[in-house]
Amino acid sequence: MNRRETKSEQIEISIGRLHAGQIAAYTALRGHRFMALRCGRRFGKTELAKAWISEGLVLGMACAWVAPQHMLAQEVYYDLAKKFSALVEESAKASLIRVRTSGRLDFWSLDNEMAGRSRGYQRIVIDEAAFAKNGDNRTVGSMAAIWERSIKPTLYDYGGQALVCSNAAGKDPDNFFYAICTDPRHGFHEHHATTMDNPLLPKRLSEERQEDWRQRRDQLRADLIRENDPLVYAQEYLAEFVDWAGVAFFSRERMLVDNQPAPFPPLCDGVFAVIDTASKTGTDHDATAVTFFAVNKHFGGAPLLILDWDIVQIEGALLESWLPNVFDQLNELASLCRARAGSLGVFIEDKNSGTILLQQAIRRGMPASPIESKLTAMGKDERALSVSGYVHRGLVKYTERAFNKTVSYKRRERNHLLDQIESFRIGDKHSDREDDLLDTFCYGVAIALGNSEGF
Known part of the structure; x- marks a missing residue:
């Protein structure tokens, strides 16, 4: 919990409550400049990223949120604009939030190859990075090229940090997220978490006994394995880098x-x-x-x-x-x-x-x-x-x-x-x-x- 005081009032802003898996991820990544969070579906990566960015806004930092498409960041904009409504000085739909702490949050789409240019940031989140355009840093419009030419330079002024979050999307050296998670030359520190590392899911029903909830949780986890193709389960829920080469996806x-x-x-x-x-x-x-x-x-x-x-x-x-x-x-x-x-x-x-x-x-x-x-x-x-x-x-x-x-x-x-x-x-x-x-x-x-x- 962080508090900011104005001349006439005290405003309390919660940066969010993290579950045990998110706390483990935050602890493992803390202190690193370039961070990669690879996690399974429903782990809560976006909520963790929002908490980290919220902390930056409360502390008066210049921040940015980057996503492959603008609409993928819309919900984040609405959530944070609502959270900081008592402190917002200026906002523009899905593009800017400026708060009274001097904190600023810009929203960028990777459809824009110039994302972040001319700005200086202290914290940047790149969400769903595995689903941006593939290619090396010479490929026009690729995630790698936008990172090297546009986003990374914006962190130079303040020695800023970047948190790159995503599920896996195959074993592909041309995929930016795969590259930063597997090749240490890119300078990213990685934390890997699965869907099962979210201890709050499935949500416990009202009046459901703890033992009944645990049994239902174990059954649902078993169902995930049974009901999904093994490679799909490995990629989507275990967040593993799966080699899809030559695999017929829909079986007759x-x-x-x-x-x-x-x-x-x-x-x-x-x-x-x-x-x-x-x-x-x-x-x-x-x-x-x-x-x-x-x-x-x-x-x-x-x-x-x-x-x-x-x-x-x-x-x-x-x-x-x-x-x-x-x-x-x-x-x-x-x-x-x-x-x-x-x-x-x-x-x-x-x-x-x-x-x-x-x-x-x-x-x-x-x-x-x-x-x-x-x-x-x-x-x-x-x-x-x-x-x-x-x-x-x-x-x-x-x-x-x-x-x-x-x-x-x-x-x-x-x-x-x-x-x-x-x-x-x-x-x-x-x-x-x-x-x-x-x-x-x-x-x-x-x-x-x-x-x-x-x-």
């Missing part, structure tokens, strides 16, 4: 029933479609893809079935006339599967020509919704990882129509859905494969089986 076997595709359900909860589109006429990647799903949580069998799919190459101006066909097919599938709720509508990525499709659908009274922005903002690898557990547990199945279908697209006759899903590789930065149907698949699984944020 997991999406079949006794090595055969599933029939259409005789009854289901509802059907929906996901569209991924881009109008880039004349390029090699201007596909418009749609995948149709049945939600089947109350009638036995897998809770999510892939009913059908399509992929076309049409100019943006023709998408408006193509869209009604999607809704017609969705209504037909709702009838064939005797969907209790009928058609649940179409989900569309709200960017590129998808924004136009959304506007057209709303104007015509068609049930269309934008895909949750937190999901669309994720990278392709992150999206695939976020839905991998559902596939690994056998909760998603191909139906006969989707599995046996072939379409001629760009002079190639094949099952493009299976090809894109089954050829996907984590961290395959040299891949030039089509991925529009893969995107609709990942979005569909997240929407149907994920939580309210799509995870």
Whole structure:
């Protein structure tokens, strides 16, 4: 707890309460100038980083918060602006907080290669560093280049400190976070923590006995191992650097029933479609893809079935006339599967020509919704990882129509859905494969089986 006094009042600001795992991390990193915190999901790295930055603000320091995308820092801005509301002298939405202690916090996105230039900082947090652009310090726009050319020099004036936080994202020497954690030449001191090092999770229920909570915690931890691919568990929860080279990520076997595709359900909860589109006429990647799903949580069998799919190459101006066909097919599938709720509508990525499709659908009274922005903002690898557990547990199945279908697209006759899903590789930065149907698949699984944020 830190206190700052004004002429007429005493204001009390809490920099945050840390759990035992966070205290261990703070103690291990304290005293080092360049610090790397590698930890599993839900450990609480961002909360620890916010506490460290809050301490700097209370002490009147010039601070910065850096994230791969601006929206990833928005929640941090709102939390800290609220925490310091009694002391804020100036603020600008998601870009600046200045407080009466003379402390200042700037927010930067790594989309900006000039992040931090012309400033001098005493404390900097780089959050989710493993998910910034890969490449060495000569690669324009890479995390390594921005660190060396823009961010690191801002610490020179005050001999400032940097706290770099992230989960792991594969074993890749071109990944900045992997490099600073494994190569001592970069000068970072690393602390490694797993998801299980957060002793507060799962949260204890009201009136739950300590022994009952411990038993439930042990069961949930066992479920994490059972329900996730071993490599996913190692990376996401143990925060290990996993080598994904050559690993087929989505197994066909997991999406079949006794090595055969599933029939259409005789009854289901509802059907929906996901569209991924881009109008880039004349390029090699201007596909418009749609995948149709049945939600089947109350009638036995897998809770999510892939009913059908399509992929076309049409100019943006023709998408408006193509869209009604999607809704017609969705209504037909709702009838064939005797969907209790009928058609649940179409989900569309709200960017590129998808924004136009959304506007057209709303104007015509068609049930269309934008895909949750937190999901669309994720990278392709992150999206695939976020839905991998559902596939690994056998909760998603191909139906006969989707599995046996072939379409001629760009002079190639094949099952493009299976090809894109089954050829996907984590961290395959040299891949030039089509991925529009893969995107609709990942979005569909997240929407149907994920939580309210799509995870």
